[in-house]
Amino acid sequence: MKNPLTLGFSPCPNDTFMFYPLVHGLVDTGGYSFNERLEDVETLNRLAVKGVLDVTKVSYAALGHFREQYALLRAGSALGRGCGPLLVAKEPLDPAALQGKTIAIPGRYTTAHLLMRLYAPGLTTFLEMPFHEIMDAVMTGRADAGVIIHESRFTYQGFGLHQLVDLGEWWENETGLPIPLGGIVAKRSLGADTIRAIEQALADGVEYARNNPAAATQYIREHAQEMNEQVCAAHIGLYVNDFSQQLGAEGEQAIAELLRRAEAAGLVPASEAPLFI
Template sequence: MISVGHSPDADDLFMYYAIVFGWVDSQNVTFCNVAKDIQTLNRATLKGEYDVSAISFALYPFVAENYALLRTGVSFGDGYGPKLIKLKGKILKKSFKVALSGEHTTNAMLFSLAYPEARIVYKNFLEIEVSVLNGEVDAGVLIHESILNFDERLEVEREIWDIWNELSGGGLPLPLGGMALRRSLPLTTAIECEEILTKAVRVAVNNKRILSQMLLERGLIRVNEKELDTYLNLYANDNSITMSEKEIRAVDKLFELGYKAGFYPQQIRACDYFIPSEYNRLRFS
């Protein structure tokens, strides 16, 4: 039984639930899944709790020794992403207090690079908007579906996408969420897991309308049908099936920025940590 951790936000559910609904299966591998917020999954991966888990890309260098990086189930922003929001008309000082969704998230790392003097507190992503509205913090970074529909008393101070463009030099998508697989799994099992998860994302994308309706009917999604369609177009699409060369370059740039800023003890390259999917072909040819 392979344990899979994924977030409860719409893109992760959409990309995984083709397996739950029996549209994709395997005679050799059986999955069990649990839904947790992304920072909880990041911490769980640091502890090695799940065989496969959704993670923030910014976390990966910390777990690369024990987890391989999967090519599938990825979420990138391209012209969009998390949003730094505040009350309308509020002027932020250099040392403003901000709520972020977790210290190992990609948005937290990029925010820290752009606002080194800000005072950061970490909260569940569902609590951030309320914390800004009640004055507990001066600003907050909204992620997931929260970026689509927030209170009219709030406004966007800055897009994390713009910070990424400035830091990366532009021309690359923003790496947000990926998936990692425990290295202690047998290689043939690891390869099959990635293949099944990839099929699940492909089947989901190719049957978007049907799967979306099934998720909505079961009350698994926090947004309405129109917002779900918008959100999936952003974060669960053809680009989520398997990482492109451009997306790999973007992940490498994120790791480079983190290393140069002192977040990571060494600089790594994504392609050195993928599962060698060619193994079965070479072994059984």
């Protein structure tokens, strides 16, 4: 067995669902083992900026900041249609009314933040916080609006909040492409053979998880904490799809377009590094 690789992913159900087979040896890993580290996606983004982990989940917006050091894998993505971040507020406002107002975001490097900047470049006052605190911040007035992700998509109406913009829908209408939220990257220094072996193992793991959806139930529940079963199932159903198993040409095009627009807006540094090994 080779030396273990450090592997970062979030405790969100879509990630624990997909990674369960890989970290529990239910698929052929090519002799590789993994020491997993579960963190909020913005924490993972910042760890990748510092080059801490060998393989990790990151926001696609964050990839623009370290693609010289990390290559993208074609498996394990959160990418699709009807799954983008939502801009919400206590009242059904015109987003133009948010000029000069404070908008809560789930982190500087998140795709949610990047989409907000692309959608409304004039909005520049942002308050960073963990994603699960955003709805409370809007409800209590700490923020005038918030960009929500993950399971908040399914629960915000129960908190009396109103959707102002579906940023994923905006992206789809603008580009005709699915919205690339997050993906898996590996250090280029691992080498092409290792990276391809990890990519294949992850793709096999996603296939295993989709064919055996009950296998990871306990593992998912351990990390989902207070999320109820219905929301947990809806979360997995929304964020784990065919793109998760294999990006395909459309998925790759969506990622390239997001990074192209981010570069053009000066929100990520320009890079000639290829996305994939």
